[in-house]
Amino acid sequence: MDPYLLRKLNRERAARRAVIHLTDLGDGRDRVIREGDPVAGPLGAAIAAAFRSGRSGVVEADERTFFLNVHLPPARIVVIGAVHISQALARLATIAGFDVVIIDPRTAFATPERFSGIDLVADWPEDALKARPLDAYTALAAVTHDPKIDDFPLSQALSAGCFYVGALGSRKTHAKRIERLKALGHGEAEIAALSAPIGLDIGAANPAEIAAAILADIIQHLRRRPLHGAGR
Numbered sequence: 001m002d003p004y005l006l007r008k009l010n011r012e013r014a015a016r017r018a019v020i021h022l023t024d025l026g027d028g029r030d031r032v033i034r035e036g037d038p039v040a041g042p043l044g045a046a047i048a049a050a051f052r053s054g055r056s057g058v059v060e061a062d063e064r065t066f067f068l069n070v071h072l073p074p075a076r077i078v079v080i081g082a083v084h085i086s087q088a089l090a091r092l093a094t095i096a097g098f099d100v101v102i103i104d105p106r107t108a109f110a111t112p113e114r115f116s117g118i119d120l121v122a123d124w125p126e127d128a129l130k131a132r133p134l135d136a137y138t139a140l141a142a143v144t145h146d147p148k149i150d151d152f153p154l155s156q157a158l159s160a161g162c163f164y165v166g167a168l169g170s171r172k173t174h175a176k177r178i179e180r181l182k183a184l185g186h187g188e189a190e191i192a193a194l195s196a197p198i199g200l201d202i203g204a205a206n207p208a209e210i211a212a213a214i215l216a217d218i219i220q221h222l223r224r225r226p227l228h229g230a231g232r
Contacts, residue, residue, distance in 0.1 A: 001021070001030065002030070005021070005030065005031065005032050008032050009021060009032050009071065012032070012034060012071075013071055013073070016073040016135050016137055017034060017035065017073070018034070018035035018051055018070075018071065018072045018073060018137070019032050019033060019034050019035070019071050020032070020033045020047060020050060020051065020068050020069065020070050020071070021068075021069040021071070022047070022066055022067070022068055022069075023066065023067045023069070024064060024065075024066055025058070025064075025065045025066060025067055026064055026065060033047060035051050035227050036227050041061065041062060042061040042062060043059070043061035043062060043066065046059040046061055046066075046068065047068065048227060050068045050070050051070065051072070051227055052222075052223050052224070052225065052227070053070075053223065054070055054072045055070060056068055056069045056070045072137070073135075073137040074098075074099050074137070075097075075098055075099070075137050075138075075139070075163075075222055076098060076099035076100065076101065076137065076138050076139070077089070077093050077098045077099070077100050077101070077138075077139045077140075077141060077218060078101045078103065078129075078132070078134065078138055078139070078140045078141070078153070078157075079100065079101070079102045079103070079140075079141050079143065080103050080104070080125055080140065080141065080142040080143065080144060080149060080150055080153045081102075081103075081104050081109075081142065081143040081144035081145075081146075081149065081150070081168075082102050082104035082106065082109035082110040082111075082114065082115065082120070082122075083109065083143055083144065083207075084207040085143050085168070085207045085210050085211050085214070086102055086115075086143060086211075087114060087115065087207070088207050088208040088210075088211035088212075089141065089211035089214055089215060090102060090115060090118045092211055092212060092215050093215055093218075094118070096215060096219070098139075098218075099119075100118055100119060101119045101120075101121060101132065102115055102118055102119065102120045102121065103121045103123065103125050103128045103129075103153070104121075104122065104144065104149070105122065105123055105124045105125075105149065106122075106149075107122050110122035124149070125149065125152050125153040125156075126152050129153060129156055133160070134153075134156055134157050134160040134162050135160055135161075135162070136160070136161045136162065136163055137163065138157070138160070138162045138163070139162060139163060139164035139165075139166075139218045139221070139222070140153055140154070140156075140157035140162050140164065140165050140166070141164075141166045141167075141168075141198060141214055141218070142154050142166070142167040142168065142198075143167075143168040143198070144168075145168060145169060145173070147177070147180060150167060150177075151177070151180055151181070151184070154167055154177075154181065154194070155181060155184045155186065158181070158186055158190045158191070158193065158194070159186075159190075163221055163222055163225045164195065164217070164218045164221040164222065165193060165194050165195065166194070166195035166196065166198035166199065166214060166217065166218075167194060167195075167196045167198055168196075168197070168198050169196060169197065169198075170197065171197070174196040174197065177196070178191055181194075195217055195221075198210075198213075198214055198217070199213030199214040199216070199217045200213045200216045200217045200220070201213075202216070
């Protein structure tokens, strides 16, 4: 690979931005494409599909053959609240290949015994997220039912363009949450992206089932997300 392209690729990966190293297998020419860069026609469609799936491979487009080497940042899930749902969600999400972080200032809940092997931060989200900034490859799930803990990270996630932002609570609870988010400066379009009540509607009846519904919702948003920068 050209040293300039290699530096560009490494720079984008270090910044947690998705890129594809595209090589024309006919003439060997290559380039690095960032997520959201405009590429027209069938090749553009193949590139968009690769960004969503994360799978590298050979594609045929415009009577040429290309290899798409896909580099996606590791998708992560930040869970606000060390509750029973979070215990199940952390296990399921880890199996599915996500990096998982649990944040909760309540030390009675945020204990290593309850979250063995999980990245656990017993601190307020305002402080924890300074060292772990949210980005477009982060899903945020707020499950404490406590506005003092949930509202700040929800606001941060909406501002950061996280691919998924979800919050636990009834429709009545969510209506009050909307008013608080508006007071924090978020518009209706931003707030409409919030998944609340959280998770897919599968009739979940216990913490493990709710966790499965949340994870399914997160995966659906990840694989069907609008590409960052596309159409903007």
